[in-house]
Amino acid sequence: MWEQIRSNQIRSVVLVVVMGTLLVLLGYFLGLYFFDSAIGGLVIALVVWALMSLIGYFQGDNLLLTMSRAKKISRDDHPRLYNIVEEMKIASGLEKIPDIYIIDDPALNAFATGRDPNRASVAITSGLLQKLNRDELQGVIAHEISHIKNRDVLLMAMTSILLGTIVILAWYGSRFLIFGSMGGSRRRSSSGGGGQAQIIILIVGLVFMILAPIMAQFIYLAISRKREYLADASSALYTRYPEGLASALEKLGASTGQLKSASQATAPMYIVNPFRKKGLKFADLSSTHPPISERIRILRAMAGASFSNYDQAYRQVHQGSGSIIPAAGLAAGSIPLAKAAPKTKVEEPDEIQRARETSDVMWQLNNYKTITCDCGTKLRVPPGFKETSITCPRCRRRHPV
């Protein structure tokens, strides 16, 4: 069942190597233009890339969580969420429970981060916490945990850094080239009559500089989309209940609120594209995520919970196109789905209760103290409150702080 990780890694490694080659070629051409030596350009390209990778590797998760203004919660802040994450940790066989973060944003989204399975975090928006019931939340968390388990998180972070380096170098390279040629090219004066070969190299290099970022972007998106399908399949496998994720995605797709704290660079990290527009149905090459409606249809077409069931459903939806799961993952055969009530059904808080619950957590995370008065009023005491007691505005009772 877990073999698919390895064969998947091989495929991804090939794509990453192609991207790496793009970077090396870019460095080579830059070197030819600006330093008259290919080595100089190569060194610069690799140093820039190495620096960015080091920062990304050691600080990437912190940066991402800080940028999205996520707040870490403990078990007591939101026992249900914590329990769901722990359940999925057990189902996936992760060794350590990831840290859990909440982003105070009404948009519906979630992401996972962390460089290895033992140092990972999942973050979800407060909007998601309000809108989804237990089964749906479980499906979403399972999707995120499987990104951690399949080691997608590090791969995606590292590929996006590679992509970033290529984009930056090509951008500066082409700008310098344009300005350089306007003020009498240094290259022309220094080499003194290069002949046709040099002009050809110049043109090839320029074209390459324009195409490299675009090619890199396509490779990156191809990796990213494949990972999303695999995470959906794993989510179904862990929960044995694809309907949970399907109905969660339905809610996510119906809401068009864009996540304020997301950026183009962090977009592929989320469970659904944070910049999606309503009514976009077709998978185009420039999208980091497969279309939500398609993901839902695949999940609903699943006859069992195994990878081969997901693959069948995928081919059914795509009318006979190739497999999405690597062959090694398909050996498991069919696994029966859980019934409509997957586990012990419990009385669930409805959406209003969930909204109250979530807002309590958000106040608390911002260091407000909540006092519930006997008349039913909730008093939020700000962190810097100086007095020793507070009066309920409704019934005038005094409460010690």
Place this chain on the structure above:
Amino acid sequence: MLALWIVLGIIGVLLIFFWATYNGLVRLRNQVKNAWAQIDVQLKRRYDLIPNLMETVKGYMTHERETLEAVTNARNLAQQVSSAGAGARAQAEGELSSALSRLLAVVENYPDLKANQNFLALQEELTSTENKISFSRQYYNDSVLRYNNQTQMFPSNFVASMTGFKASEFFEVTLAVEREAPKVSFT
């Protein structure tokens, strides 16, 4: 000379195969052990939760003595056989699960209890523990399946039988009541 090299090459390949397969088997066996420990943790957690639950529920459920006793007895019995093999244990735990779901079913008749904050928190814990038990069981059985396949399938079965890897026992639910998700309707 060439023949010698060929023979040495074959021996080398065999050694590498043996080494890789053996390590793979050890990894899978450890995974099975680890998964079993996970089930154990969750079952123990359920034993610990039940006295708390009884304490909270007792005051409200004055007419449900039998249901309450059934849970306590099932819990004690399960705890007694907790050192037994997977088969015996699964049965006792199945009894406990069904006794618990019967208890949670009659909660419906006690609106006061349903409003009790303490009980609500306990109920969330209990539900989640039930889920965790079934997820850890799911992971355990998946691990056992992979391990058993590896010990029985060609060619790794040679390495397994030579070095004494034996197939593991599944953690099957033996009770009909448990196999179907308990039909508890809260309205």
